[in-house]
Amino acid sequence: MTNATRRGRALGSGSIAVAVLLSACATTENGKVMEADMNLTRAQAQAKVIEYLTETIAVLPPGAYLTRYSELSKKVTLSPGGVVPCNDSNLSKDTSVDYGVMYFLESSDAASIPSFGDTIRSLWTERGWKFRTYDSAGDTTSTETILPDGYRMVFDEHPRGAGLSGSSPCFPRPEASDHPNAPVQIDQP
Secondary structure: OOHHHHHHHHHOOOOOOOOOOOOOOOEOOOOOEOOOOOOOOHHHHHHHHHHHHHHHHHOOOOOEEEEOEOOOOOOOEOOOOEEEEOOOOOOOOOOEEEEEEEEEEEEOOHHHHHHHHHHHHHHHHHOOOOEEEEEOOOOOEEEEEEOOOOOEEEEEEEOOEEEEEEEOOOEEOOOOOOOOOOOOEEEOO
16 A cells, blocks of 8 residues: 555545645655654644645635535545655554645635636745646646645645645654644635
């Protein structure tokens, strides 16, 4: 089973939304391998991912927000995030993990959603974050950036809408009782 498959299961990939499943948490934007941050916790990783996602939607037109509830199918709710091993070949309890979460990107003005990609790519360019855009699952175009601190975001565009995902650098596996609890909705600041 690949890291992407495990992340899909951890994040509730049965949804209609197409989101590139983030993997390879142990690389930087320059492709260098990063060691696990032994001082980073799941809660800190989640908070930073949410911070980056919030900063990204802040530049969108008023009314944009992230939600784990599908506007297309009320039966679909994405999970509050999950942790998966950073190294597919090491599934022991002592392996390092990363945290990731996926959201649907919505707006009170749904007609404006197709323009969000250009705005997000412009923000990432202004910040000096390199990104790549590629065709992924079916009719989805994904734009991925790996930040200098090892965090990663993916913006997905498809005919039915858009999604924004984030993941952290690697950190020590948390206790089993340490459950992710990303907010159901992230509004613009």
